[in-house]
Amino acid sequence: MHGWRRARLTERTKQTATGRTLTFEVPHWPGHLPGQHVDVRLTADDGYQAVRSYSLAAPAGAGGDRIELGVQATFGGEVSPYLADDLPVGAEVEVMGPLGGWFVRTPQDRGPLLLIAGGSGVVPVMAMLRARAASASGDPCVLLYSVRAPDEVWYATELDAVAEGVRVRLLYTRTAPEGSRRPAGRITADDLLGMPPPTDTHCYVCGPTAFVEHAGELLLAAGYGPDRIRTERFG
Template sequence: MGIVWRAARLVERRPQTATASSLVFVVPGWPGHLPGQHVDVRLTADDGYQTVRSYSLAAPGDGDRIELGVQVVPDGEVSPYLAHDLPPGSDVEVRGPLGSWFVRRPDQTEPVLLVAGGSGVVPLAAMIRARSRTGTHSPFYLLYSARSPDEVWYRDHLANPDPQVDVRIVYTQQAPPGSTRRPGRVTRGDLDKQAAQLQPDSPVYVCGPTGFVESVSNLLIDMGWNPAAIRTERFG
């Protein structure tokens, strides 16, 4: 059987920021997925009108439960409703899992660098959570760029990660009190410390807005990184 549409019932909504939520659905017959994959979500109105959007899976496979990360798009048709208004117990349809390039597979045990911009942290969080679940001991390095402290997803989880998960958060518009780094875009200096712990052909996953992904990828290549080791996922 190919990839089909399946009924998905919302069972929990977890606010992440003022404009973003994690949504947990029960999907009977869900075939499982890899960290980094995504799904299509289809909503159908009472008059039959349908619309489809894609969202990253925020957690590793857990039986028939999946977790999605939804960031509100200003004036969006779907994301505000999903993030804030879809009532628990409501049904939508999902199709997936989708994507085979931007994934972290169980047999990958080497250290890895993860670079996230904004809501691009969602699939990378799935990779970190899968690492914890499988008991892998290889180091993970996460550089997470957010506009301000209020825009950081998964605050509790990232504040107390596994000792082998090195998390650094940088801010583009407003830094917290006492920060020694001025707000601004990710620079080579931001990447240097974590990248120095890896090899130029170590895997890197970069996810975020298109401009962010292109900028970080170019910085890594300028640092001597093997382009074949850089996997990217972009939006916007």
């Protein structure tokens, strides 16, 4: 599980101005659970190496030895801008994984699901949604997805298709589309009205630290137990 494996970039898809989906071919990939991540290692000509973690965006199985990562380029970053725009298709990096045993949804996990994502925090959540679609689970499922503006939505076209039986509610924080009933603004207690009940719902919250802190407070205030809220923060 923990050795470095060579991974060849086979496809890069633009999600937003700075967000990319990268598909790698990794021979003998052992599989993974929705919510897990990998470490990606880059090596410069002088031997210098840099490593960062990226979430897996798709469940294992469907793609065989292929894995899909979500990369959000951060301005001035050492690794993410290179992965987002410079690594040539066909070139190789190294990956280690899968990693992470906590922010995961296993096939045995049952019950209503409340997914709350901010920005590129939707990536590991997308793996859970895609796995749910593949398993034809009938459990209630809601995605609350907070983005600054309509052009920052990842998986925009796929969200409709993956969403059979899933309620997707987009929460725009800066700019809402014309005709939106909800005014632009960060997630509030009102946005949690009508969600699956606290009694048996599992919550997964992923996004920038301030977003996760705030959403976590709202969930606790709405009666969701701390032991049913799993979080992943970045930035």
